[in-house]
Amino acid sequence: MFTRLLSRSVALLTAACFLGLGTPCSAIVHDGRSYAIEAAIPELDRKENPFTLRHTWWHGELDPGKSRVIRHQLFKGNEYWFWAGCSEPSARIGIHIYDAEGKRVEAESWKRDHVAGARIVPSRTAAYLIRVTLHHSEDPPAEWAVVYGFR
Amino acid sequence: MMTKDLLSPALQSVRTLLLLGIAAAMPAAVLTGAWADDDAPTQLDLSTVPGELVDDVVLPVPHEIFHALEKLGPQDWNSQIRPQSLETPPSRTRAALLFGLVLANGFIAVEAENRDEVRRIGRDVVRFSEALGVKQAVMEHAQSIIDAANDQEWQSVRRELDRTRETVLETMEKLRDDDLAHLVSLGGWLGGADILAALAGGSPAAVELLHQPDLVEQLTRSCRKMPPALRSEPVMREVERVLQELQPLLRKADGGGLPPADLQRVQNLTSELIRLIEETADNG
Numbered sequence: 407m408f409t410r411l412l413s414r415s416v417a418l419l420t421a422a423c424f425l426g427l428g429t430p431c432s433a434i435v436h437d438g439r440s441y442a443i444e445a446a447i448p449e450l451d452r453k454e455n456p457f458t459l460r461h462t463w464w465h466g467e468l469d470p471g472k473s474r475v476i477r478h479q480l481f482k483g484n485e486y487w488f489w490a491g492c493s494e495p496s497a498r499i500g501i502h503i504y505d506a507e508g509k510r511v512e513a514e515s516w517k518r519d520h521v522a523g524a525r526i527v528p529s530r531t532a533a534y535l536i537r538v539t540l541h542h543s544e545d546p547p548a549e550w551a552v553v554y555g556f557r
Numbered sequence: 558m559m560t561k562d563l564l565s566p567a568l569q570s571v572r573t574l575l576l577l578g579i580a581a582a583m584p585a586a587v588l589t590g591a592w593a594d595d596d597a598p599t600q601l602d603l604s605t606v607p608g609e610l611v612d613d614v615v616l617p618v619p620h621e622i623f624h625a626l627e628k629l630g631p632q633d634w635n636s637q638i639r640p641q642s643l644e645t646p647p648s649r650t651r652a653a654l655l656f657g658l659v660l661a662n663g664f665i666a667v668e669a670e671n672r673d674e675v676r677r678i679g680r681d682v683v684r685f686s687e688a689l690g691v692k693q694a695v696m697e698h699a700q701s702i703i704d705a706a707n708d709q710e711w712q713s714v715r716r717e718l719d720r721t722r723e724t725v726l727e728t729m730e731k732l733r734d735d736d737l738a739h740l741v742s743l744g745g746w747l748g749g750a751d752i753l754a755a756l757a758g759g760s761p762a763a764v765e766l767l768h769q770p771d772l773v774e775q776l777t778r779s780c781r782k783m784p785p786a787l788r789s790e791p792v793m794r795e796v797e798r799v800l801q802e803l804q805p806l807l808r809k810a811d812g813g814g815l816p817p818a819d820l821q822r823v824q825n826l827t828s829e830l831i832r833l834i835e836e837t838a839d840n841g
Contacts, residue, residue: 458624458716461723462615475609479617479772482765483625500594506771508601518591530811531625533771535606539597556621 438520438551439463442491445521446555449487457487457555467547468540476536476552480528484556490538492520493549498541501552503534614775616742618722619664619749620715622766626753627668629762634669637752638662642681643835645688650790652688653737654834656725657744659685663702663718665752667711675706675714682721689737694728695721736783743776743796744834750803751827757820761813764820770808773800792834799830 442463449457464476480486490501501522503512511534515524528534540548626632639662646652659681666674679702686695698721705713722745729738750767757763777800780788787793806823809815815823 458620460615460618460621461719462726464611464613464615466611473609474611475606476611476613476615477771477775478615479769481617481622481625483628483762484621500597502594502597504601508603508606510597510599510601515594515597516591517594522594524594531765531768532811533769535601537597537601537609556624 436463436465436549436551437493438465438491438549439553440491441493441521442489442551442553445491445518445523446487446489446553450555455557457485457557459553459555463551463553465549465551468538468543468550469546469548470540470543473537473539474550476538477533478536478554480526480532480534482528482531485525485527486554486556487523487525488536488552488554490522490550490552492540492543493551494543494545495520496545497543497548499548499550500539500541502537502539504537505530505534506532508535614742614772614779616746616772616776617749618719619661619745619752620667620719622749622753623664623668625766626756626763629760632668632756634665635671637665637755638669638671638674640674642677645684648790649689649737650740650787651792651834652685653740654744654747654792654796656682656685656689657722657741657746658748658831658834660718660722660741661745661748661752664715664749667714667718670709670711672706672709676703679703679706686725689725689729689734689741690732691725691728694724698724736787739779739783743780746772746776747827747831751824751831754820754824754827759817759820763813764810764815765813767807767810767815767820767823768812769810770804773804773807776800777804795830795833799826802826 443459446457446459450459466474468474488501488503490499492499497520498517499520499522500517501524502510502515503524503526505511511529512524512526516522524536526534536552538550538552540550643655646655659678663675663678663682666678679699682695682699682702683692686692686699698717701717702714702721705717722741725741726738729735729741750769753763753766757767777797780793780797780800783793788797803823803826806815806819809819
């Protein structure tokens with residue numbers, strides 16, 4: 407329990423520090439978003455050619471086995487990472503990217519319990535479908551958030 | 558780092574330590590704790606998508622588009638700068654659209670690495686945020702924009718412009734000004750699309766970046782959900798008309814296949830709409 411609390415505190419503090427929160431104009435604090443940003447840090451902190459994090463994000467609630475789809479415009483020439491985070495540390499979440507015809511098109515994807523990521527190098531400039539699925543939750547519905555970065 | 562001027566020295570040190578620790582630990586964690594996720598369907602049943610769609614439309618920031626354009630070769634960003642300061646309109650509808658355009662101009666000035674222009678835009682951000690009732694929320698951002706421009710830290714200016722936009726949207730949504738928040742986004746998108754059309758110059762790879770018909774459709778749908786009083790304002794009627802005309806044109810840009818006459822039409826539509834927004838501002 408203590409480890410979980412500590413892990414959660416570090417995640418929130420890290421994400422807050424990275425975002426420069428703690429100012430009067432800080433964004434809404436959302437655990438899922440903080441975890442998603444924590445998962446993004448290695449790509450944002452690259453010494454060469456790091457990803458730029460967008461400060462816009464999506465969020466909502468999901469029951470196990472259910473998915474939400476985000477339709478988002480991507481540009482050929484850019485490379486994108488989408489990171490999903492779930493507020494409940496014991497949850498399991500996944501994220502994948504599909505084109506307008508429904509074909510899965512991400513270059514790679516990974517998942518680790520309540521965080522997941524998917525990367526795409528778009529072959530076309532178009533709207534894509536980013537699908538978040540909650541695989542497991544001990545306390546449904548679970549809060550989720552998605553952030554993204556590009557380079 | 559971007560946020561150094563917002564945090565106390567002690568907090569900066571804590572943040573630096575945390576970032577170093579996390580940066581060092583994360584790749585290992587990813588390697589050991591994460592696994593490739595291949596069990597999702599390779600083909601999505603599109604009939605299920607409408608029921609799962611998230612309603613929120615997130616518009617690309619101009620930098621995101623310019624970044625892709627920049628990869629196609631150096632661009633004449635200076636030629637696209639609008640150097641004059643605009644009067645603040647009494648109408649909040651126009652102020653919202655103009656605020657979005659100001660932010661788009663900020664991204665252009667950053668691409669051009671034009672320090673004086675970025676500083677002027679930082680001041681415009683304060684003026685227009687006052688008209689929208691969100692001045693307090695963006696004051697620090699505006700100062701950061703000006704400071705970073707003084708130091709010629711262009712990446713910091715870009716991030717601060719994005720943060721400004723996000724702060725304005727969040728603050729307006731808290732104030733239940735969702736419609737005006739949407740217009741800020743729309744103004745920013747319009748500014749970016751206008752520059753893109755102007756710089757594409759017939760290069761198929763650049764023209765393809767205009768392939769945004771679904772995004773325009775989402776924008777149009779959002780406009781149609783606005784209250785009748787707002788939709789009936791002349792500037793909003795024109796916004797809807799232009800979006801409607803743009804959508805089929807932008808659909809042709811798939812693969813860069815937009816004919817030159819259509820590209821010219823796109824540029825005319827976006828430029829004329831921007832001029833109208835600016836003129837209505839001048840006319841109060």
